[in-house]
Amino acid sequence: MAAVPALPVSLSGRFKGSVAYFTIKDRLPQILTRVIDTLHRHKNEFFEEHGEKGVEAEKRAISFLSKLRNELQTDKPVTPLEDELPDAALWNQYLDYQRNLPNGNGEPSWFQSPWLYIECYMYRRIHAALAQNPPIDNFDVFKEGKAQNFFESQEAIIALCTYFQELLKNIKDLDEKQLQEELFKLLQVSLWGNKCDLSFSAGEDSSQKSSPLQSLENMVPYILVNDMEKVWSLLVNAKKNRTERSNVRVDIILDNAGFELLSDLVLADFLLSSKLADEIYFHGKSIPWYVSDTTKHDFNWTIRQLGSANHMWMSRCGINWEGNLKKGVWVFCDHMFWTLPHDFSNMSDVAPDLYAELQKSNLLLFKGDLNYRKLTGDRKWEYSVPFHQALNKFHPAPLCSLRTLKCDTQVGLKPGQGEQIQASEPEWMVSGKYGVIQFDAGL
DSSP states (O other), rough: OOOOOOOOOOBBBTTSSSHHHHHIIHHHHHHHHHHHHHHHHHHHHHHHTTTTTHHHHHHHHHHHHHHHHHHTTTTTBBOOOSOOOTTTHHHHHHHHHTTTTTTSSOOOBBSSSSSHHHHHHHHHHHHHEEEEEEESTTTOOOOHHHHHHHHHHHHHHHHHHHHHHHHHHHHOOOOHHHHHHHHHHHHHHHGGGOOTTTTTTTSSOOOOOOOTTTTTHHHHHGGEEEOOHHHHHHHHHHHHOOOOTTOEEEEEOBBBHHOOOOOOHHHHHHHHHHTSSSSEEEEEEEOOOTTTTBBHHHHHHHHHHTTTTTSSSHHHHHHHHHHHHHHSSSSEEOOGGGGOOOOOGGGGHEEEHHHHHHHSEEEEEEEEEHHHHTTTTBBOOOOTTTTTTTTOOOSEEEEEEEEOOOOOOOOOOOTTHHHHHHOTTTTTTTTOOOOEEEEEOOO
């Protein structure tokens, strides 16, 4: 038997000058400082709602977060979680696993351990700071930023809702070529919507100001892997082979709230309205995560905001989408696994129930950079390694990643393609300027 090639090393803060290093050194402390500031600013509100207990809880949470920031900045060893939350044991097992890696650096610490683990660990500790301090345990420290992104993207949201509602008027008359063109447009809007990422900008404004549809033509050269044809043929074949008993199901593994979520909802509605899919499952985060990731609250809030907007096409979208949820053709799920430190090659072992659920899908759409990092194990791959290989046996169903590049990992490029861009644009992997629509047919 041929030996299985060893996996490349994990991205890590050990590599000075890497995105991982700068994220741990600069961006993560900035995010923690913003979280502390947010709690300070809400002190009066906590007092009004909960009296002295609210203020005491706020103080305890801030002290916990200040200590966390200090541990990070001084590269202290990672400590086990001490809370009673349902996932704590899994996190602590993962810490033991990191400690015992044969090629590890001994005691895991902030700069020496895999970046993916450390970054996820920080967000889980932020969650613990609140969850352990009732009565403010349900406060989402990132909620304001997500709402602000939504409101500051109004023009783009109106443009997209208007375009989509106009499209729906004629959707029954579109021939196959026109349907394909519309799918490709909305896949690209959903791809570039992934630029609106608050963890990437450490919470600075990242809203979508202009109509996302006008610039699509100009953006095509920046899609480094463009597998839209494969997505189209998969959906068309699924539709042709559908029987009365088997629905065509698409799952969207969500990334950011705000404009990006809206672009995903429009894509999902298009798939239903064009009869390319019969049901859509949305997978969000069960706790506030990576500053702008979508929770159930964000998902429902967005649809309510649209439904009550005083703009005809925005409210039409919101009301229709509320209806899709009531009818059960749209389903929102949040599984604990999405906020664990594991990459997806471990899903079948750690969360077999979720893996089995994804196996029911005809197509999995993974949004964004964090999902791409977890798909490929967040490793220093050669650019031309096939996507299928980097997935490392994660093949529950055919899948497609829609992702703008914001970290040092990218696979599936043509030989020499990455090196050529690197020569003229050293920041190409981290600027969010380039994207992929990258498909894997599964087994």
